[in-house]
Every structure is written in C-alpha cells, then in structure tokens.
Amino acid sequence: MPHDQATWQLWIDRPGALVSPFLFGHFAEHLGRCIYEGLWVGPESPIPNQDGLRTDVLAALRDLPVPVLRWPGGCFADDYHWEDGIGPRERRPRRTNLWWYGEEPNHFGTDEFLALCRAIGAEPYICLNVGSGSPTEARNWLEYCNGSGQTHYARLRAQHGHPEPYGVRYWGVGNENWGCGGHFTPEEYAAAYRRFATYLKPFTRTTRSRIELIACGHTTPDWNQRFLAALGVERNPRLLDLIDHLSIHRYFRGPHDRDFTAADYYWLLASTLQLETDLRRTRDVLSYDGGQKRLGIVVDEWGTWYDQARAENGLEQVNTMQDAVVAAGTLNLFVRWADWVTMANLAQTVNVLQCVVQTAGPAMWLTPTYHAVHLLAAHRGQRVLPADLETPELTVSGPAGTSARLPLVDGAASRSADGRTLVLTLVNRHLEEAIECRISLRGEGRIDGGLHQQLTADDIRAANSAADPERVRPTRAPFPAAGTTVAVTLPPHSVTALQLTLVSP
Structure with missing residues (x-):
C-alpha cells in the first residue's frame, strides 16, 4: 500500500502555452x-x-x-x-x-x-x-x-x-x-x-x-x-x-x-x-x-x-x-x-x-x-494546464554539510487542441515507497477512462544491455477510472503517463 499521498488539482478550462x-x-x-x-x-x-x-x-x-x-x-x-x-x-x-x-x-x-x-x-x-x-x-x-x-x-x-x-x-x-x-x-x-x-x-x-x-x-x-x-x-x-x-x-x-x-x-x-x-x-x-x-x-x-x-x-x-x-x-x-x-x-x-x-x-x-x-x-x-501539486517532501543531504528539500512527486499536465485528451505525467522520486496521487479536475469536464503507462524497475540500478535489452521497459494497460477525481498509485522510483479521455460533465 502507498505510504504517502499527493494531491494534484488541474484547471482543465485554462489551457496555456503550446508544448513545442x-x-x-x-x-x-x-x-x-x-x-x-x-x-x-x-x-x-x-x-x-x-x-x-x-x-x-x-x-x-x-x-x-x-x-x-x-x-x-x-x-x-x-x-x-x-x-x-x-x-x-x-x-x-x-x-x-x-x-x-x-x-x-x-x-x-x-x-x-x-x-x-x-x-x-x-x-x-x-x-x-x-x-x-x-x-x-x-x-x-x-x-x-x-x-x-x-x-x-x-x-x-x-x-x-x-x-x-x-x-x-x-x-x-x-x-x-x-x-x-x-x-x-x-x-x-x-x-x-x-x-x-x-x-x-x-x-x-x-x-x-x-x-x-x-x-x-x-x-x-x-x-x-x-x-x-x-x-x-x-x-x-x-x-x-x-x-x-x-x-x-x-x-x-x-x-x-x-x-x-x-x-x-x-x-x-x-x-x-x-x-x-x-x-x-x-x-x-x-x-x-x-x-x-x-x-x-x-x-x-x-x-x-x-x-x-x-x-x-x-x-x-x-x-x-x-x-x-x-x-x-x-x-x-x-x-x-x-x-x-x-x-x-x-x-x-x-x-x-x-x-x-x-x-x-x-x-x-x-x-x-x-x-x-x-x-x-x-x-x-x-x-x-495550470496545476497545483501538493506532495510529500524529503530533506536530503549533500556534500560539505549542504541540504535541500526534495519534492517526491513531480508532474506536468496538458490538454489536446480539441479538448478531448488529457496527458498527465508523474514521477515518484522516492527510492523505496509507493505514493498515491489523487487527481482532481477543476472546470467543465470529467475523465472517462484512458491509457495507463508506467516505467519502473525492481532495482533503481537496473539497466538494459546487449544481453538483456528489455530489463527496463514500460507497461501499458487500460485506465478504467472515471469522474472528476481519480487516483493513481506511483511505485517507487517510477515514471507514470496517463492519456485520459475527457468528456462533458
């Protein structure tokens, strides 16, 4: 089970800059x-x-x-x-x-x-x-x-x-x-x-x-x-x-x-x-x-x-x-x-x-x-899309007594020109713990399923090679969740991409 939780609010009616x-x-x-x-x-x-x-x-x-x-x-x-x-x-x-x-x-x-x-x-x-x-x-x-x-x-x-x-x-x-x-x-x-x-x-x-x-x-x-x-x-x-x-x-x-x-x-x-x-x-x-x-x-x-x-x-x-x-x-x-x-x-x-x-x-x-x-x-x-991400943080130590606060979840959100597709990409930086992210839409529209892709590995040091070229590769699965609030579990040290269908409320 996820140890911690992040919340992410997306303003789907306020599309901003074009992603080149x-x-x-x-x-x-x-x-x-x-x-x-x-x-x-x-x-x-x-x-x-x-x-x-x-x-x-x-x-x-x-x-x-x-x-x-x-x-x-x-x-x-x-x-x-x-x-x-x-x-x-x-x-x-x-x-x-x-x-x-x-x-x-x-x-x-x-x-x-x-x-x-x-x-x-x-x-x-x-x-x-x-x-x-x-x-x-x-x-x-x-x-x-x-x-x-x-x-x-x-x-x-x-x-x-x-x-x-x-x-x-x-x-x-x-x-x-x-x-x-x-x-x-x-x-x-x-x-x-x-x-x-x-x-x-x-x-x-x-x-x-x-x-x-x-x-x-x-x-x-x-x-x-x-x-x-x-x-x-x-x-x-x-x-x-x-x-x-x-x-x-x-x-x-x-x-x-x-x-x-x-x-x-x-x-x-x-x-x-x-x-x-x-x-x-x-x-x-x-x-x-x-x-x-x-x-x-x-x-x-x-x-x-x-x-x-x-x-x-x-x-x-x-x-x-x-x-x-x-x-x-x-x-x-x-x-x-x-x-x-x-x-x-x-x-x-x-x-x-x-x-x-x-x-x-x-x-x-x-x-x-x-x-x-x-x-x-x-x-x-x-x-x-403008978004407000609240995430747990970790204090990390560096050389010569330095330290920094590291947000454990990072994300970006965008909407297609026709308004029918949301793309959400999330990173869980925690080395060992899963984090649940609750995503809430603000504006006119709701999620009606989509595609869930995820990249992770059993070991953060995992690498592909000539002998094992597919040790690290993404998974693909339907994302059946619907509504204006959905949740996704982010495994440790992972990258998650959601391509979601957006429909009228």
Whole structure:
C-alpha cells in the first residue's frame, strides 16, 4: 500500500502555452562512439545500414521520435571546419579531435548529417564555429545548406548530389564560448556574435528559407545580462533582429553511474532542481525589453554526467532507472515552462552520457532514458494546464554539510487542441515507497477512462544491455477510472503517463 499521498488539482478550462515538440530534442557530437559506431558505420559495414547510417538506430530514433537534432557539438563545434566534411569521403582530410582525443576522419559531415535528419524526421540544428572560425566560414556554410541559384556553394552542394536547398532553420552561433568555445568574456562574445549575425541574418531576405539564430548564454547570474547589454539591444532595439534564442546548459553531476548510494541518488535528484533556478534567472534577463521581442530559452545540453564518464572513455556511462527518473522530471519541467523554453536537447543521442540508444558491434538496445522520453513526448502539440501539486517532501543531504528539500512527486499536465485528451505525467522520486496521487479536475469536464503507462524497475540500478535489452521497459494497460477525481498509485522510483479521455460533465 502507498505510504504517502499527493494531491494534484488541474484547471482543465485554462489551457496555456503550446508544448513545442522541440522540448524533446537531442544532441549528437563527434565524441567517443556517438557518431562513429553509434549513428554512422559506413556503407561498407556488415552492420545493416542506409548509406552508412545504422538502420537499427534510425528505426529507434524515428520511433522515439527525435523532433530536432543538434550537431556537430559541443566543444567540437568551435574547432570544426565544415568544408573538411563535404565531397568524396576518400578525399576528406583527417584532423585531430582537439577536445575528445583521437582523429576525426570527416566521413560524417554536413550532407550525412542532413541525410540522418531526413531519415529520422528531425529538424536540423547546426552549431557554428565561432572560437576558431570566421563569419565568412559561417556564411558559406549557410549558403551551402540554404543557397539556391548559381552561387558557388549552392552549385557545390548540387555537385555533391543535393540540388535542392536543405533549408536549415536553426543555427547556433558558437558553443560554450565562455569556456571551450574560446574563453570569451560576455563583452567579447557580444562583439563576435554581432559580427557573425550581421552576415547570417540577411539570408532570410535573400532566400526563401527563414533562419533563427541561437546565442550562447550561461547559467551564472550576470553573464547573460552583460552579453545582452554589450550586444547593444537596449540602445538600439533593431539589434534584436539579430537574435532569436539564448541557450544555457545544465548537467546533473553524480559520483557513480551504477555503484551509487541512496544518499547519492537523492542528492542527484535534488541537483536537478537547480535547472528551474537557471530558467527563472534567464527569463528575468530576457524580460528586459518591454515586450519588443520575446527571445526563447534553449537548453541545448542537459542530462546526467557521472564521474566515470571521461574524455578518455568517450564519456560513456551506464544508463539506469535512475537516469529515467531524472529525464522524466526534467521534461516535466520543460513542459511546465513551455511559454519560455523553445527547445531542449538531451546529451547525447547514442553511446555518450545520458544517451537514449546504445550499441556494441552489431547489437543495439534502448536505454531507460529512451523509454522515459517516449512517455513524456505525448505532451507534444498540446496546451499546458495550470496545476497545483501538493506532495510529500524529503530533506536530503549533500556534500560539505549542504541540504535541500526534495519534492517526491513531480508532474506536468496538458490538454489536446480539441479538448478531448488529457496527458498527465508523474514521477515518484522516492527510492523505496509507493505514493498515491489523487487527481482532481477543476472546470467543465470529467475523465472517462484512458491509457495507463508506467516505467519502473525492481532495482533503481537496473539497466538494459546487449544481453538483456528489455530489463527496463514500460507497461501499458487500460485506465478504467472515471469522474472528476481519480487516483493513481506511483511505485517507487517510477515514471507514470496517463492519456485520459475527457468528456462533458
């Protein structure tokens, strides 16, 4: 029997922001086995492939789905020169992978990335090289992807077998330029950003493809404010035309991927609460312009990162039920923040950090995180519902005598455009105890059954593997409850998704 109880009131007549599919985006970098062995095996590989792309991974990503994919980095982006990765593969130069060790063969470049995006139905998001690149290089890359007519790079793309423009809409102007992307100060980055954007934005006028630019932000309180002030948007509001979104990153650090204690588990979950503080601070900075233009927040790197994941081992770590709990809580947060968060990208897609797919030679399996993302993706295209969640809490202890209050139940609610479907996603963070959640509707309508899906495991350290690829997977069952108040039991360390039919009272 559940030890504790949570109550959740939903105002079903007050739908809010639209939940963008891009909140469930992903990120792939030339790091470890993410690209090579993960996504790309080459057309000559005995592993089944579609023009070099692993067919089993393609199928898994299509089914997830992946609405937007960020590439080529990450730190790799600011030392990547895109022309190394086009044309006949046997002629492409090998380069040193400056940040992640080894050599980069450049067999997977722009055309391969865009073929991947088309194969899985993802919108491409390309991160430009600001740290060691130039506005000219960035502008030429944009022309290669989106240019038409008889311009040099449009013709070059056609020579490589792609006569029609790709129409890439999302472009990141550098990555972590406060760190591996060049160690810029906010003022230095503002000057660089203004130069790059000045030569990129005119493509919106000269081609039929609209582009949106994503500036590099930070989670420290004053970095974003100093960047925007130095950019000059307060003095010259027209400069707002040069920027559409501001990005931040947040990793949740833990000492062990699998050999963790209960205290480690609870402190990791408490650390995820910092992301909402990051969002509030970023929102407050972006609210300065008095409504002239709403800039979106892009969280284009997020996820767990354990001490075992190092550059030497390609940032690989075991993905357990713990990671699924973290992923579901984070995606719930993005849904609740759908009025401000315009995109989020889980790091990274295959084999690296909090990946959704893992491979070992010809074997491929889905991680617990994959299943959590798949359950939460039911919110896509719906309207967020205001909700009041009362949940038991736990005081958890951290390093150096720190402590935090951890809400044990977390949730997000949305309603379909036609008003007939409610999607409710709930996380029970308690390691050992079930919690009953009583859900009450406020407004005109009642529940008339639906679908109940749940992801949990007998052990929080449970993981899928080549030998046991389905140890952690969700269950599906009808949800027969009806009325304006229903109850659902949330097992320990679990993710629950309800898709409920809403009818007139």
